[in-house]
Amino acid sequence: MMQIYRVAMREYLENVKTKGFWIGILLFPGMVWMLIELPQFLEERGIPTRHVVIIDRSEDLGEIARQRITLLNRKKVLTALQTHISKATAELREQMMEDQEIDTGQLLDQLEQGLEQLSRSDVEINPFSPNQLVKLGDLIPEQMLLNDAQWAQFKKLALSQLPADAPPFTEPDLRFREVPLIDDISLQNSNEEIEKQLKPYLRGDKLYKNGDEEIELFAMVIIPANALDPDQDLRFWSSNLADTDLLDTILAALSEEAREREYSRRGIASDVVAEVASLRVRSVNFDPNKGAGDEKVGIRDKIRQYAPIGFVYMLWVAIFSIAQMLLNNTIEEKSNRIIEVLLSSLSTNQLLMGKVLGVAAVGVTMQLAWIGSLIGILNLKAGPSATWVADLIAAVITPELLLGFVFYFLAGYFFYAFLFAGIGSICNTIKEAQNYMAPLMLLMMVPLATMTFIPSEPNGTIATTLSWIPFWTPFVMMNRMAASPPEFEIYGTALVLLVSVGLVFLVSARIFRIGVLRTGQPPKLLELLGWLKSRTP
C-alpha cells in the first residue's frame, strides 16, 4: 500500500510540475473567458456598416429593397437597445425575481407560456442570453418598425424605461447603407458594363467613393425590370459569402410582393390569406418519466436534455488528456530504464496501480482547477449574466448527473488508463506508441461524433447499442443521463463497464509485466496474445 502511495505521489508531483499540466489548467478557463467575452466584444465593436449599390431597373421594386435595409438597421438598433436596457435594469430585475420568489427556470417557463398565449411559437427563447431571452425584433411587427413615426415613438418609450442613473444609449452603426453609383459609371450603361466596372471595388482592389468619403463596397444588387416574373433573377454581387442577411431579406420581401400581386390578380383578398396562413396547430409535450402532475415538458427539460453534452465533452477531454500523460510517463520510464529498479522495490501490479492513481489525482486536480476557475470567472464577471448562467446551470445539473459524471469519469479513466499503460509498456518511443494509438484514436472519436445527436434520440437503437460497448459506455451513458434511460440499462452497462475495467487491468498488468523489461521492436499482435497465455515473464 505504502509503495502504491509513494509511486502515486511521485507521479502526481512530477506531472504537476510539467508545462503540459499548466497549459491544460489555463487553457480551459482561457477558452471560457473567450466564450464569454468574445460575443460581447464583437457586439460592442460591431460589424462595420456595409455599403451596397442598388441598380433598380424596375419601377417600384427598388423601394421594397430599401425598406428592407431600413428594417435590418432598425432591428440592429433594437437589439442594442434591448441589451442596453436589460443591463441597466439587471439589478431591478433580479430584485423583482427575488420579491416574486421565482428563479431563472420559472422565469423561462413563464416566458414560454406568454409566447404560447400570443401564438408566437415561432419566436425562439435563448436561455443562455439573459439580456435577450427573446429578440424584440422577432416580437414587434414589421409594419411598426417600418413606420417612421411609430418607430420614433417606440424608441422614446423604450428609453424612458431606463433608470435615471443609467448610462446614455448610443445608437450602433447602421447595418447596411445604400450608396449611389460613382460619377464615372452611368446608370445608362448595360448591366454587364456596370458589373465589369464595379468588380475591382467589389473585390476590394479599389476603395469606393461616396461623396468625399472612401469606403469598402460590400455588395451590388441588380433588380431587373420584371423582377417578379418567375424567369427573372436578381443579380447579387459580393465577395462576402457569409453575410447573407441582406439578400435573404430582399428575396423574402420580393417573394411576398409577388404573392400579393398574384392574389389580387386572382381576386383573393390578401388579409384573408394572411389570416388563414396564421392558423397553427399546437402541441403540449409530456414526458412519462416525470412525476405525476408535472409531466409537461417545458423549455427547462429541453435544456436538461442537452446539458450532458457539456459533461461528455469534459469527460472526454479529461480522460484522454490524462491517459495520454500516463502513456508518456510509462514510455519515459521504460526508455530511461528506470522500470527495473522500480520492479526490485515493488510488484508490477503495485507499480501499475500507483502510476494510474497518481495520474488520476493529476486529472482530478485539473478538473477541480477548471471548476474553480469557472466559478472564479463567473464571480469575477459577477455581472447579471454570470449569476444568470450559474443559476441556469444549477437548475439543470441534478445530483444524478453529477453522480453519473463522477462514476463515468472514474470508470472511463481506469479503463483507458490501463489500456494506455499497457501500450506504453511495450513501446520504447512515443513514435512506436502511435502505431497502436491510431486504431484506438478512431475508437475514441466515436463518442465525440455521436455526442450532439444522441440527445435528440437518447433511447434510440444507436445510443442503446453504443452504451453496451465499454469503450463508449461512459460517454454515451453520460450523454443519455438526462433522458432517464431504463434502469436495466444503467446498471447493466455499468456492470459491463466495471467488469471490462477489471479485465483490462488483468490483461494490461500481464502485458506490462513482460513489456517493461523488453527492449527492441514492439511485439506483433500475435506475440502479445502469446504473452497473455504464458504464465511467467
Add this chain to the structure above:
Amino acid sequence: MSDPIELRNVTKNFGDFRAVDDVSFTVPVGTVCGFLGPNGAGKTTCIRMMLDILRPTSGSISILGTPRALDVRERIGYLPEEKGLYKKMTATAVIAYFAMLKGIAPAVAKKTARELLERYGLGDFQNHKCEALSKGMGQKVQVLASIAHDPDLVILDEPFSGLDPVNQGVMEEVIRDIRARGKTVLFSTHVMSHAERICERIIVIAAGRIVFDGSVERAKALLPTIVRVRGTGAEAALAGLTAVTEALPSSDGREGVLELRLREGADPQELLKIAFEQGVALEVFEVVDPNLHEVFVHLVGEKAREAAFR
C-alpha cells in the same frame, strides 16, 4: 541463518533458448562475490531471477531466506545493468525516492541522500537535475540510490562500466564500505582487475552454466605456473624435466628468455634447485603468477567466442 543468496538447479528458458542451465550456488553472509562471464553468459538473467523480476523455468531461489525477493525488498539493494534515472528529478530527489520505495521515511531518505552524495564526491550536484549529469555521474547517483536504505544484500549488475579509472576506484571503495558493515555484495563485471582486488569469491558462468566457483586464489591455481629463465645451458637443463610441460620463447619479447610452463602442483623452487645443481648461470629467474584475466580467458575463451557468433 541461511545464506543471503541460494540458487538450486536454476534453469531459465526464453522460448526454445536456454539462457541459464542448471545453476546452483550460495553466497554466504559478509562475502563480496564477483559474478563473471562473457557476454550473453546469463549473468543478468540470473540476477533478475534473484530479484524476482524474472521467474526461473525450473529450480528454486532463496534470497535472505525467502523465495520472493519482494518480501524482503527493503533489505536488498539493486543496480540494474541498464542504468537510467528520472531526467527531471534532482539527484537528491531520485536517491530519496528509491530509498522511500524501500520503506525509508521521507525525511530520513532525503538526509541520507545528501550525506551519500557528499561522501562519494557528488556534493556539488545535489540539486542538479539528472539530465544535467554526465553518464558516469548519473551511474554513481544510481548506485547510491540502490544502497541508500542500507541493505543487507547488494546486487550490482556491471557497476564499473562507463566509469573513469578514478571513479572505478570510488566504486571499489563503495563496495568495500558495504562489506565493512558486514553486508553481502554480489556484482557482475567484465573487468577482472576489480574482481581480483575486491572479491574473496568468484563465480564464473559461461553459456548459462557455472564453470568456476571458488576463491580468487583457487581460480589462479587453475592455470599452470610459468617460470621465465635466461642463462647459458638453462634450456638443456630445465626444458626436459617432467615438471615442465612446455618450453617456449618468452611471450614478453625479451631476447633469450625462455618461458617454462609447469605441471600442476610442481614447485618453481625445484627448478631453481636443479638449475643450481647443474651449474647453470641464471641471469633471469622469474615466477609469473597468472592473473584473473588469463584465468578467465582460459575458462571461458572458447565459449565466449561461440556466444559471440551464435
